[in-house]
Amino acid sequence: MTAPVLDAPALEKLVSAAVAAPSVHNTQPWRFHLVPEASVLEVWAVRERALPAIDPEGRALHVSVGAAVLNLRTAAQHLGWSPGVRLSPDPSEPDLLAGVELDSAAVCRAPAVEALYAAIWRRHSIRSPFTGPPVPAxxxxxxxxxxxxxxxxxxxxxxxxxxxxxxLTAEAERHGTTDRAQRAESRSRVRRPGSSLYGIPASALGPQDAAGRLPMRDFGALAPEQHLAPQRFEERPRIAVLLTHGDRPVDWLHAGMALEHVLLAATVHRVRASLLHQAMESRFLRWEARDAHHGPAFAQMLLRLGYGPEGAPTPRRPAADVIDGS
Known part of the structure; x- marks a missing residue:
């Protein structure tokens, strides 16, 4: 196949795919820098997009950036590269979280990669009930x-x-509702029409479970006028736990890449996903969320999987706005 060219249109396609990744409360805590002489696209953290009350260690920020790296790698493969990914490549630059090398062409485009790339644009989180059959084994x-x-x-x-x-998630949701700093930080991320391209639009929020079985995040807690009418959620939710064997920043980046790979693979099969992050925001509850029988591992995300309506998209910054020097 013809070797790809790293020109301006290719760069825009790569970064557009990267920024389509999920991020905690749609903070989009990333920026991109091209090193043309090395054919490397760097991914940097944007610390001012962090959430100090919810994410004081920056774990969720790293998970978010890791998801963007997975999309970037997938887009590079789609365009014809065989990309190499280096996580935390320079210890002297803690905000440089990844470098994606684009100096060699792929032998061919794999159908599985093409399916994942197409799913990037159809993947949306869902906060409403699932209505279909259980997800097959x-x-x-x-x-x-x-x-x-x-x-x-x-x-x-x-x-x-x-x-x-x-x-554990319900306990964390109660804490997030009653803790003043966490409550203010979460509720401030609800986006009003015509406001910032960061945050979650009200159209993407969901109802509470009428049976009280599933503790969905209540962005309108303590503000009854903002509540949607409760609905009945599935009786036997399919929950999955994303785990890593370590709990360092590089492991958080791997968690983000794994999370997005799972979400894209689910989208290929028309499986919807809802992210239950509340218990991950407490060091104690996140430790409790791991299954002691699974061995030494660290919980990084809870997912709820099922079939239902496609989730509403959330806004993203244009690629040109997050590329250094553009």
């Missing part, structure tokens, strides 16, 4: 393989463990 196994490909694990707990995880 073979699809769940494929999602677990996607996580494993990025040095992470996707655990599928049984009913008793699922109930325990949902209890």
């Amino acid at each position: 073979d699809v769940l196994a494929e999602l677990a393989d996607a996580a494993r490909a990025e040095d992470a694990e996707l655990e599928l707990p049984d009913d008793a463990e699922t109930a325990r995880l949902l209890h």
Whole structure:
């Protein structure tokens, strides 16, 4: 196949795919810098987009950037490169979280990569009830393989463990509602029409579970006028836990890459995903969320998987706005 050219249109396609990744509360905490002489596209953290009350260690920021790196790698493969990814490549630059090398052409475009690339533009989180049948075991196994490909694990707990995880999430949701700093930080990320391209538009929010079984994040807590009418959610939710074997910043980046790989693979199969992040925002509850029988591992995200309507998109900054020197 013809070797790809790293010109301005290719750069825009790469970064447009990267910024389509999910980020905690749609903070989009990333920027990109091209090193043309090395054919490297660097991914930098934007610390001013961080959430100090919810994410004081920057773990969720790293997970968000890792998801963008996965999209960037997928887009590079789609365009014809065989990209190399280096995470945290320079210890003297802690905000330089990844470098993607684009100096060699791929032998061919793999159908699996093409499917993942197409899913980048159709992947949206959902905060409403699932209405379809359970996700088949073979699809769940494929999602677990996607996580494993990025040095992470996707655990599928049984009913008793699922109930325990949902209890931890409910505890974390109560804390996030009553803690003044966390509540203000979360609620300030709800985007009003015509406001910033960061944050979550009200159209992308969801209702609470009428049965109280699923603790969905309540962005309108303590503001009853903002509540949607409660709805009945699925009785037996399929929860998955994303785990890493370490808990350093580089492991958080791997978690983000694994999360996005799982989400894209799910989208290929028309499986929707809802991210339950509340318990991940407490050091104690995140430790409790791991299954002690799974071995030494660290929980990085809870996912709820199922079939239902396509989620509403959230806004993104244009590629040109997040590329240095553009």
